[in-house]
Amino acid sequence: MLLQSPNHPNVWIFEHPVIQDKLTRIRDHKTNHATFRSLLNEIAGLMFFQLSRNFKTVETEVRTPIEKTTGQRLADPITLVPILRAGVGMTDGILGMIPEARVGHIGLYRDEETKTPVPYYCKLPTDIASGPVLLIDPMLATGGSASYAANVLREHGCDDIQMVCLVASPEGVSRMEKDHPTLKISTAAIDRCLNDQGYIVPGLGDAGDRIFGTV
Numbered sequence: 001m002l003l004q005s006p007n008h009p010n011v012w013i014f015e016h017p018v019i020q021d022k023l024t025r026i027r028d029h030k031t032n033h034a035t036f037r038s039l040l041n042e043i044a045g046l047m048f049f050q051l052s053r054n055f056k057t058v059e060t061e062v063r064t065p066i067e068k069t070t071g072q073r074l075a076d077p078i079t080l081v082p083i084l085r086a087g088v089g090m091t092d093g094i095l096g097m098i099p100e101a102r103v104g105h106i107g108l109y110r111d112e113e114t115k116t117p118v119p120y121y122c123k124l125p126t127d128i129a130s131g132p133v134l135l136i137d138p139m140l141a142t143g144g145s146a147s148y149a150a151n152v153l154r155e156h157g158c159d160d161i162q163m164v165c166l167v168a169s170p171e172g173v174s175r176m177e178k179d180h181p182t183l184k185i186s187t188a189a190i191d192r193c194l195n196d197q198g199y200i201v202p203g204l205g206d207a208g209d210r211i212f213g214t215v
């Protein structure tokens, strides 16, 4: 149940009841960081299962204990790229589905005044462009962080990039549509708006703080 947003053709929304149930529990201000983290990883795993349905496969010979036959293997190496910190909160859930994925990291934080991303770390596989790349961040607010990270990936030659988040704002998806029109974004929700502090409303607060218990 991944539906294309009627207002944002670059965005697909997971309307699956199990994902929506977990999202609602995550939003709850009473949810502690241990539960928040498990729910987020569970959602990420469910999302990845759907997002990976178009990954290319190659026919491969395999010898079972009984006879030789053919099967399908994933054609290209998959790279997950969480944006630090909060993207890490979805990565284990996806690795649970695809343990062989490589993991690159892009470290960014939002300047509190300007709300623009400040880069502090980047480590990516040298051949990252040889397969699909999944950019991971639970929050797409102004879109500044995601747009910056997508630029970094493009500079590394990646053209097969999609983004997965948990909650997006209309402002963030519009920004991504403008900066990266071919990049598909999948999310569990597009919320109402941003507030004066650049937080998503109703949102879930500061994702990094809620994942890591640094509130």
Ligand code: PRP
Pocket (backbone or CB within 6 Å): 083, 084, 085, 086, 087, 108, 109, 110, 111, 115, 117, 137, 138, 139, 140, 141, 142, 143, 144, 145, 146, 172, 198, 206, 207, 208, 209
């Ligand atoms: C949060 C979030 C995104 C960014 C989204 O990170 O995880 O990376 O804000 O905001 P934007 O769309 O306006 O750029 P934050 O800067 O709070 O850093 P943290 O994950 O280290 O807490």
Ligand code: URA
Pocket (backbone or CB within 6 Å): 086, 139, 141, 198, 199, 200, 201, 203, 204, 205, 206, 207, 208
């Ligand atoms: N970053 C967050 O963690 N939450 C928001 O609502 C916006 C940016």
